[in-house]
Amino acid sequence: MSLTQHGRAGFAVALVAALGFLAAPAAAQAPDEAHELTFTRDVAPILQRSCQECHRTGSIAPMSLLTYEETRPWARSIREKVVARTMPPWYVDKNIGVQGFKYDYSLSDEEIETIAGWVDAGAPRGNPEDLPAPREFRDIAEWKIGEPDWIVEIPEPFVVAPEAPNWWGDLYSDSGLTEDRWVRAVETKPSIEGFPVVHHAVTSNSDPESDDDDYAFLNEYALGKNGDIFPDGTGRLIKAGAQIKFNMHYAAIGVETTDRTRVGLQFYPKGVVPERKLISAHVGDDEDLDIPAGASNVRHDGYYRLNENAHITAFQAHLHNLGKRQCLEAIYPDNSKEILSCADWDFGWHIVYNYEDHVAPLLPKGTILHVTSWHDNSEANRWNDDPTNWAGFGQRSSDEMSFAWVSWYELDDEAFEKEVEARETLADNDE
Ligand code: HEC
Structure with a gap:
């Protein structure tokens, strides 16, 4: 298709959209002249759902967006960030692959249009009576999974100076477990005082019986996300003597703040081995990275073979400072291919994308993850830091990495068939 044709096609699409819009004057949300976009009616509900968990006093974002007075001065900046989809931080591609994630606070195209239209109209307040009741926030002290059976803290309280630069690093603690235990729920959370400085926290556990000092992804703390309560009969094994690694990102807030992040675990009763074991693994490691100085789009590929049938629960890109984007593709045993997810990468946010149960990829054994x-x-x-430097693989955060953390549980053939059939029934009912 030539460029001109392409341009025309785009125009036609825009025209159809505009006509559709005129033909449907009854559509309540459609912004038209009779419906001036206002803060109280149109914007406040969006901020409540997608922004305020972070943007309120005492939370991690630099400014509060609870009221009109607080929001109005940021209108231009808000427009810019939401249109670019840098805020809220949620970077999984909405046009490719599986759609449907837990804890998804991202904005729809309509919501972005609403915010942009409101700013363009001069960011009016609107009728105070339209304002929704203030959002209630969870109590940070409360464990979303319920009281844990076992709690492991970072080894020492971590002090963040008022103006400290961002701090990324790993902290290690003994789990204190003297026997193997199957975990049925897990939650990582900052201490109450520390919560405003904890930008993210990702926990993983070692396998003391393994020779390589590998850690397996356990849980991610992120604002707006609950802990992980595994489906009935599903568990994750933590072995006696395991270490817990806390991968932390601390960001200063202008006052000295002390944190003691911890992870809480709930166990299956002793001796009970759950039917399905939850696994998290590095997938598609490429340790032969070659990233020339100044290059803006350098691609590398890695592969991982699933030896058992798998129900994939989550995907998280793992790249360092120079990461840009990652895609996860399934190459099925019959050689057909399907992109499962792509996500842009911003080193400031380490987001785990948890698939909704009814769309979670079901992959037969022999599938290769690409x-x-x-x-x-x-x-x-x-x-x-330095675009004039070549970059390659390494453990330091100034070196690069390239793999995905993928979590799944294994299914024998019978259980797998059952899940596939249930999925097909669901799809038929949808039609
Ligand atoms: C998960 C937490 C989180 C959510 C949700 C979130 N933000 Fe943010 N926001 C931040 C943090 C933290 C920063 C500071 C910059 C950074 O770390 O990226 C920020 C920065 C910003 C900035 C730039 C401020 C500046 O100093 O220039 C704007 C504007 C913004 N956010 C708007 C929004 C809007 C609008 C929403 C909802 C649609 C939203 N954010 C949702 C955490 C969040």
Whole structure:
């Protein structure tokens, strides 16, 4: 298709959209002249759902967006960030792959249009009576999974100085477990005082019987996310003597703040081995990275074979400062292929994308997971310290990495068939 044709096609689409819009004057949300977009009616509900968990006093974001007075001065900046989809931080591609994630606070195209239209109209307040009741926030002290049976803290309280630079790093604690236990629920959370400085926290556990000091992904703390309560009969094994690794990102808030992040575990009763075991693994590691100085779009590929049938529960890209984007593809035993997810990468946010149960990929054994990663070593990448340096694989965060954390549980053939059939029934009912 030539460029001109392409342009025309785009125009036609825009025209149809506009006509559709005129033909449906009854549509309540459609912004038209009679319906001036206002803060109280149109914008406040969006901020409540997608922004305020972080944007309120005492939380992790730099400013509060609870009231009109607080929001109005940020209108331009809000427009810019939501249109670019850098805020809220949720970077999984909405146009490719499986759609449907737990804890998804991202904005729909309509919501972005609403915010942009409101700012363009001069960010009016509107009728105070339209304002929804204030959102209630959870009590940070409360465990969403219920009281844990076992709690492991970071080894020492961590003090963040008022103006400290961002701190990324790993902290290690003994789990204190003297026997193997199957976990049925897990939650990672900052201490109450520390909560405003904990940008993210990701926990993993070691396998003391393994020779390589590998850690398996356990749980991610992120605002707006609950702990992980595994489906009935599903569990994750933590072995006696395991270490817990806390991968932390601390960000200063102008006052000295002390945190003691911890992870809470609930166990299956002793001796009970759940039917389905939850696994998290590095998938598609490529340790032969070659990222030339200044290059903005460098691709690498890695592969991982699933030896058992799998129900995939979550995907998280793992890249360092120069990461740009990652895709996870399934290559089925019959060689057909399907992209499961793609997500842009911003080193400031380590987001785990948890698939909704009814769309979670079901992959037959023998499927190969194909991970494609892109790195940006140009000066356009705001996390790049030195675009004149070549970059390669390594453990330091100034080195690069390229793999995906994928979580799944295994299913024998019979159980797998059952899940596939249930999925097909669901799809038929939808039609
Ligand atoms: C998960 C937490 C979180 C959510 C949800 C979130 N933000 Fe943010 N936001 C932050 C943090 C933290 C920053 C500071 C910059 C950074 O770390 O990326 C920020 C920065 C911003 C900025 C730039 C402020 C500046 O200093 O220039 C704007 C504007 C913004 N957010 C708007 C929004 C809006 C609008 C929403 C909802 C549609 C939203 N954010 C949702 C955490 C969040």
